[in-house]
Amino acid sequence: MRGSRRRPGRGTGLPRVLLVPAGLGLAFLVLPLVALVVRAPWRTLPELLLTAQTGQALRLSLLCATAATGLCLVLGVPLAWVLARAQFPGRRLLRALVTVPLVLPPVVGGVALLLLLGRRGLLGQVLDERFGVTLPFTTAAVVIAEAFVAMPFLVIAVEGALRGADRRYEDAAATLGASRFLVFRRVTLPLIAPGVAAGSVLCFARALGEFGATITFAGSFPGVTQTMPIAVYATLESGDADGAIVLSLVLLAVSVTVLVSLRDRWLTGSAT
Amino acid sequence: MAHGERHLSAPAAPGLAAHLVVERDRFRLDVDLAVAPGQVVALLGPNGAGKSTSLQTLAGLVPLSDGAVHLAGRCLDDPAAGTFVPAEQRGVGMVFQDYLLFPHLSALENVAFGLRAAGTPRREARATARTWLDRMGLAELSAARPGALSGGQAQRVALARALAPGPSLLLLDEPLAALDAGTRMHVRSELRRHLADFDGCTLVVTHDPLDAMVLADSLVVVEDGRIVQTGSPGQVARAPRTDYVARLVGLNLYRGRAQGHDVAVDGGGLLVVAEQAAGPVFVTFPPSAVALHRTRPEGSARNTWPGRVAGLEQHAATVRVRLDGAPPVLADVTTAAVADLDLTVGASVWASVKATEAHVYPDG
Numbered sequence: 033m034r035g036s037r038r039r040p041g042r043g044t045g046l047p048r049v050l051l052v053p054a055g056l057g058l059a060f061l062v063l064p065l066v067a068l069v070v071r072a073p074w075r076t077l078p079e080l081l082l083t084a085q086t087g088q089a090l091r092l093s094l095l096c097a098t099a100a101t102g103l104c105l106v107l108g109v110p111l112a113w114v115l116a117r118a119q120f121p122g123r124r125l126l127r128a129l130v131t132v133p134l135v136l137p138p139v140v141g142g143v144a145l146l147l148l149l150g151r152r153g154l155l156g157q158v159l160d161e162r163f164g165v166t167l168p169f170t171t172a173a174v175v176i177a178e179a180f181v182a183m184p185f186l187v188i189a190v191e192g193a194l195r196g197a198d199r200r201y202e203d204a205a206a207t208l209g210a211s212r213f214l215v216f217r218r219v220t221l222p223l224i225a226p227g228v229a230a231g232s233v234l235c236f237a238r239a240l241g242e243f244g245a246t247i248t249f250a251g252s253f254p255g256v257t258q259t260m261p262i263a264v265y266a267t268l269e270s271g272d273a274d275g276a277i278v279l280s281l282v283l284l285a286v287s288v289t290v291l292v293s294l295r296d297r298w299l300t301g302s303a304t
Numbered sequence: 305m306a307h308g309e310r311h312l313s314a315p316a317a318p319g320l321a322a323h324l325v326v327e328r329d330r331f332r333l334d335v336d337l338a339v340a341p342g343q344v345v346a347l348l349g350p351n352g353a354g355k356s357t358s359l360q361t362l363a364g365l366v367p368l369s370d371g372a373v374h375l376a377g378r379c380l381d382d383p384a385a386g387t388f389v390p391a392e393q394r395g396v397g398m399v400f401q402d403y404l405l406f407p408h409l410s411a412l413e414n415v416a417f418g419l420r421a422a423g424t425p426r427r428e429a430r431a432t433a434r435t436w437l438d439r440m441g442l443a444e445l446s447a448a449r450p451g452a453l454s455g456g457q458a459q460r461v462a463l464a465r466a467l468a469p470g471p472s473l474l475l476l477d478e479p480l481a482a483l484d485a486g487t488r489m490h491v492r493s494e495l496r497r498h499l500a501d502f503d504g505c506t507l508v509v510t511h512d513p514l515d516a517m518v519l520a521d522s523l524v525v526v527e528d529g530r531i532v533q534t535g536s537p538g539q540v541a542r543a544p545r546t547d548y549v550a551r552l553v554g555l556n557l558y559r560g561r562a563q564g565h566d567v568a569v570d571g572g573g574l575l576v577v578a579e580q581a582a583g584p585v586f587v588t589f590p591p592s593a594v595a596l597h598r599t600r601p602e603g604s605a606r607n608t609w610p611g612r613v614a615g616l617e618q619h620a621a622t623v624r625v626r627l628d629g630a631p632p633v634l635a636d637v638t639t640a641a642v643a644d645l646d647l648t649v650g651a652s653v654w655a656s657v658k659a660t661e662a663h664v665y666p667d668g
Contacts, residue, residue, distance in 0.1 A: 203365050204404040206391035208418035209469055215392075218417070222408040 065284065072281055073274045080278045088255050089263035090282060096171065096259060097239040100178035104186045104235050107179075109228065112190035113216070134184045141180055142248025149176070149249075173250035174257050178239035185238050186231040193227020194220070230294065237290045241283070319343070320473055320505045323371035324361050326354070333357050333529040334371075339473070339505035346520030347509045350548055354529040355509040356401075359475045362507065363398050364391035375505075376472045392421070397471035401478040403462035405450035411437060411461045412446035418469035436464040440498070455483045456491045463498060474499075476508045480515050492518055513552040517541065525549055543665050544588060555588045556633055559667060567664065573631035575657075576606040577664045584667040591624060593661035594635035597654040598645055605656035613651045616642070623647075627655055 073080065080086065115127050133141055149156040149167045159165040167173050201223060205215040221228070243261040250257040252266055260283050268276035319340040326333040333354040339345045347355045360366040362373060364380065372382040375396070380389045397418075405414050412433050419429035437446050440460040450458060459479060466474060479495060480488050496519055499506050510516050516523055517537040525533040525540065525548070533545045544550040550557030560569040562581035568574055575587050595601070601608055611629025618624075622636040625647060633655050637647075645653065 198404075200400065201404055201406060203363075203391070204398070204400060205406075205417070205421075206365070207363050207394075207396060207398040208421055208465065209392050209395075210417070210421040211392055214421055219406060222406075225408075 068277065068280055068284065072277050076274065077278060077281075080275060081282070083275075085254065085263065085267075085275075086279060086282065089258055089260050089279065092171070092174075092255065092258065093240055093260040096174045096178055097236050097242075099175045100182055100239040101186075101232055101236045103175060103179045104183040104239075105228070105232060108183050108186040108231075108235075109190055109221075112187045112194060113220075115187070116191045116194035130187055131184050133181050134188075138181050138242065138244030138246075139248050142177060142245035145173075145177060145180060145245065145249040149173075168249055169251040169253065169257060171250075171256055174246050174259060177245040177249045178242045181242050181245050182235040182238040186228075186235040189227055189231030189234060190224065193224035193231075196227075197223045233290060233294045237287060237294075240286060240290075318376060320362070320373075320375050320507070322362060322373040324358050324373070325368055325370035326357055326361060326366065327369040331529060333361075335524070335526060335529070335531050337507070337524065339507055341472075341505055342503050343522065344499050344506040344508060344520045345522045345524060346516035347507060347524050347526055348511065348513065348516045348552070349526035350511060353526045355511075355526055356477055358526070359398065359477050359507065359509055362473065363396050363475055364389060364394045394473075395469070395471050396473045396475060397466035397469065398475040399459070399462045399466050399477065399479055402482050403450075403458045405453075405458055405461055405465070407450050410447050410449060411442065411453065414450065414461055415464045415468050417465060422469055433464075433468060436468050437461070440464050454487070456487045456494075459483065459491060460494070460498075463495070467498075467502060472504045474502060474504055474506045476506070478510055479508065480510070480512065495519060513541075542588075542663070543586065545586060545667070550588065555590055556594070558587045558631055560585060560587060562664065565659070569631045571631065573609065573629070575631070575662060576659045577662045578660045579664050581664045581666070585664050586667050587662050587664050589657055589662045591634040591636040592622075593657055594633055595656045596625065596627075596635050596637055596641065596645055596647070597656065600654050601656050603656065606659040607657040607662070608654055610652065610654050613647055613649050613653060615649060616647060627653065629655065633657075 111130065115123065115130065146153060146168060148154050149159070151157065151160050151166060151168065156167060159167065167176065197220065201219050202215050205219045206212075210218065241261055242259070243265070246257070246259060247262055247265075252258050252262045254263075258266065260279060264276050264279045264283070267279060320337065322337045324333060324335050324337065331354070335354070335358060337345070337347075337358070347358060349355050357366060361368050361381065367388055368381045368383050370383055372384075373380040375394070378389075379385070379387050380394055380396075381387060405411075406417065409417065412430060415433035415436050416426075416429040419432055420426065424432070434443070434446060437443055440463065442457060442460055442464075445453065445457060445461075450461070453461060459482070463479075480492055483491055492515060499519060508516070508519050510519075520537060523533075523535060523537055523540045524531055525546070527546060527548055533540055533549055535543075540549060541553045544553055544555055544557050547557060558567070558569045558573075558575065560567040560575070562568075562577070562583060562585040564580055564582075565576055565578070566574060567577055567581070567585060567587050569587070577587060595605070600610075609629055609631075611627035611633065613625060614628045614632075615626035616623055617626070618639075619636065621638070623639055623642050625635045625637060625642075627633050627635060635655060637645075641647075645651075647653065
């Protein structure tokens with residue numbers, strides 16, 4: 033019985049020729065981050081971190097990403113529910129439409145948002161003339177751009193959770209006299225809470241890193257629309273490499289935190 | 305059963321009167337059910353007979369294709385009249401096979417759920433739920449999550465949850481199937497006690513004859529979507545009308561044609577019975593009434609016929625022998641007899657049954 037004597041680690045039958053591209057792939061993903069950390073101006077880091085610009089951009093980023101996640105939750109959970117539960121013609125088409133922002137280049141999304149909500153846009157014109165509301169190049173525009181790009185992540189995660197949830201719990205609640213909305217609120221939502229949480233974290237991470245749609249639809253005004261990714265770009269453009277590196281490090285730290293929270297709390301949690 | 309006529313759907317009846325018709329691809333359910341307040345009726349049948357579908361139609365989780373459901377004088381479902389009362393407005397409680405306790409709520413909150421849904425203030429709903437848990441002997445577990453409860457405890461919480469809102473009809477879907485054999489006997493007698501305290505109608509679905517016999521006042525046996533037999537547990541146990549029921553209650557059952565004391569068994573064989581009968585009949589006798597012999601017996605038994613051993617199965621202190629012959633028969637013999645007669649699969653033996661042991665009753 034040679035098989036049973038195999039040492040651990042050799043049992044996977046991995047062709048060695050694959051190890052080379054696998055190692056290159058890993059290096060390709062990790063080395064840029066290593067370069068970022070190595071090149072960071074560690075000595076001047078504290079004072080660079082404490083500049084007004086960094087704090088402002090970080091605060092705005094967190095605020096907008098949180099608001100965008102909230103918007104996605106309010107609109108995306110019901111949308112996921114319709115996709116998962118309702119039976120109507122064209123449901124597949126609707127599902128495809130919802131996922132378009134996932135594959136659409138964000139800058140195209142920004143242009144599309146301008147054409148809808150810009151001063152001369154389909155809806156923006158009405159908003160401007162009737163209510164005097166102008167959205168582009170405001171903080172609200174940042175939230176809208178981020179929500180546009182990030183919502184599919186939430187919808188897909190919640191829809192999957194809804195499909196995986198045992199609907200008989202809802203039947204049980206109905207036999208106890210609970211109205212449909214009460215069932216949704218007190219039974220369905222708690223049952224899919226891990227999926228909603230995972231979707232929210234993904235949504236937040238995507239919103240936090242949003243660049244293309246935001247800069248197109250909201251521009252780059254420090255303190256108003258200049259979020260962290262846009263600040264990185266603007267700082268690099270102005271020739272301040274150290275400043276850009278510091279801002280990038282902060283974003284990297286936030287991203288890693290999000291990833292860790294996702295892994296420990298939701299991905300492994302919902303799998304058990 | 306006369307379909308089309310709504311003979312059991314008398315709207316004024318105080319209990320449950322239902323004619324359930326559900327049509328699916330290759331399955332048709334068509335059963336009449338009547339349950340009086342305070343009565344416990346068991347719906348007994350093999351898997352796929354339509355028992356669970358019947359419960360779902362009564363609960364309002366599956367609409368009827370035809371027929372009608374009336375509960376306490378109220379029409380709940382009548383497709384011909386366009387009436388369908390959704391589950392949440394029916395006042396029908398249900399205990400699901402795997403209980404389906406809400407995993408994110410404590411036992412107390414589970415029981416209070418129906419009361420809260422009915423608009424009872426939180427404090428009052430919790431107090432009522434607490435008395436229900438008390439009554440079920442679960443007072444200490446009110447804060448426990450369903451995941452921390454044993455099967456028997458979960459079943460009692462599910463029962464309390466279904467009963468707390470005060471339903472006029474209680475449905476139990478295989479209430480003991482999820483339990484292991486050890487706790488099952490105890491939970492079964494507990495359940496019987498709690499059902500006796502409930503003054504509404506109770507319908508229990510089960511495939512276990514013992515559950516049905518212990519829990520119910522009346523049995524309805526369903527096979528392939530149709531009722532094949534109804535009656536008290538005693539009646540059904542004494543005079544089964546299908547092979548399924550006969551197997552459940554452990555009797556040999558033959559369908560045949562009687563003339564005086566002789567019954568010509570469908571499929572071959574002749575049985576002599578003590579009672580006189582005529583026309584299509586059923587004949588039953590227990591496997592313990594069958595004696596086996598190596599050679600043709602000379603005794604007083606009126607029925608003797610040869611057969612071949614087709615199978616042996618240990619049953620507690622006896623061995624059940626399956627014999628191929630005309631007719632085929634089940635015999636219970638002692639382990640010693642198996643040794644003495646050298647019974648093995650394929651062995652040729654003689655079976656004998658006294659005419660007085662065979663019970664004959666008309667078919668139809």
